[in-house]
Amino acid sequence: MGHAAHEHYTVTxxxxxxxxxxxxxxSECFLFGxxxxxxxxxxxxxxxxxxxxxxxxxxxxxxxxxxxxxxxDIDLTTISTFILLMSSVAMVLALDGCVRKNLxxxxxxxxxxxxxxxxxxxxxxxxxxxxxxKGLTLSANNFGASFFLLTGCHGAHVAVGVMLMGSVLIxxxxxxxxxxxxxxxxxxLYWHFVDVIWIIIFTVVYLxxxx
Amino acid sequence: xASSENHVSVKMYWIICIVLCAITFLEWVxxxxxxxxxxxMIMVPALLLMSxxxxxxxxxxxxxxxxxxxxxxxxxMAAFFxxxxxxxxxxxxxx
Numbered sequence: 001m002g003h004a005a006h007e008h009y010t011v012t013x014x015x016x017x018x019x020x021x022x023x024x025x026x027s028e029c030f031l032f033g034x035x036x037x038x039x040x041x042x043x044x045x046x047x048x049x050x051x052x053x054x055x056x057x058x059x060x061x062x063x064x065x066x067x068x069x070x071x072x073d074i075d076l077t078t079i080s081t082f083i084l085l086m087s088s089v090a091m092v093l094a095l096d097g098c099v100r101k102n103l104x105x106x107x108x109x110x111x112x113x114x115x116x117x118x119x120x121x122x123x124x125x126x127x128x129x130x131x132x133x134k135g136l137t138l139s140a141n142n143f144g145a146s147f148f149l150l151t152g153c154h155g156a157h158v159a160v161g162v163m164l165m166g167s168v169l170i171x172x173x174x175x176x177x178x179x180x181x182x183x184x185x186x187x188x189l190y191w192h193f194v195d196v197i198w199i200i201i202f203t204v205v206y207l208x209x210x211x
Numbered sequence: 212x213a214s215s216e217n218h219v220s221v222k223m224y225w226i227i228c229i230v231l232c233a234i235t236f237l238e239w240v241x242x243x244x245x246x247x248x249x250x251x252m253i254m255v256p257a258l259l260l261m262s263x264x265x266x267x268x269x270x271x272x273x274x275x276x277x278x279x280x281x282x283x284x285x286x287x288m289a290a291f292f293x294x295x296x297x298x299x300x301x302x303x304x305x306x
Binding site: 018019023027078081088089093196203 | 232
């Protein structure tokens with residue numbers, strides 16, 4: 001099997017790049033943990049703060065409150081979850097292609113990761129647009145603020161992941177003999193972590209509010 | 212030093228993918244039944260258990276924690292549990 005291009009001595013016996021990514025993932029647990037708690041504590045705070053949105057809702061015969069169950073579309077969110085899960089399997093297959101030095105497979109599955117990542121972002125954009133049209137904005141109420149902060153932060157992480165995968169794909173075209181599987185594995189760790197966060201968000205943010 | 216050797220077969224990756232999709236589908240299915248959806252005694256443990264299973268499958272097999280150097284597993288678990296403790300502290304202080 002392939003070895004890293006430059007092997008350095010490390011105290012732990014683990015490649016420093018992998019260790020660094022796991023350190024990042026550990027810090028991201030704190031970030032998303034606090035954002036999630038912020039959401040949990042504010043999801044019941046549904047009274048509209050923005051006078052313009054409140055007026056709009058009242059004029060249309062609705063009360064000036066927007067709750068999660070008023071806006072969520074679980075069918076769309078489930079599809080987004082499937083898309084991200086499929087991108088995760090594509091990521092491990094891309095790594096497998098890199099390890100086996102199979103350029104065709106590596107490029108194919110990297111493309112799949114990028115396409116599925118963009119599809120997920122497209123679904124998020126559609127969902128956010130739908131919510132805004134229903135009156136739920138970042139400033140509408142505390143629920144809106146905490147929801148958009150959490151899911152927006154996750155979406156930004158997906159976007160960064162797509163860009164990183166894009167850079168790896170470009171490198172594979174510019175340098176077809178490049179097969180540094182540690183780099184691809186490290187990117188894979190980032191991508192899978194983003195998927196794991198969405199798994200938790202899907203349950204805590206979307207499904208459990210209906211209970 | 213450990214390199215990126217592939218400990219998991221492609222077939223295993225696909226099996227885990229099918230399991231993850233099946234669990235997600237199951238979550239959607241039980242959500243469709245209103246009588247179950249509003250029952251916290253069933254929904255909360257069921258959804259949390261399904262999330263935990265998905266979390267373990269992705270972390271263990273896709274992120275290779277099961278096959279990698281043990282220091283990574285303990286490193287991540289320490290960060291995860293510390294983050295969880297911070298979340299609980301925030302919930303108590305702000306809730």
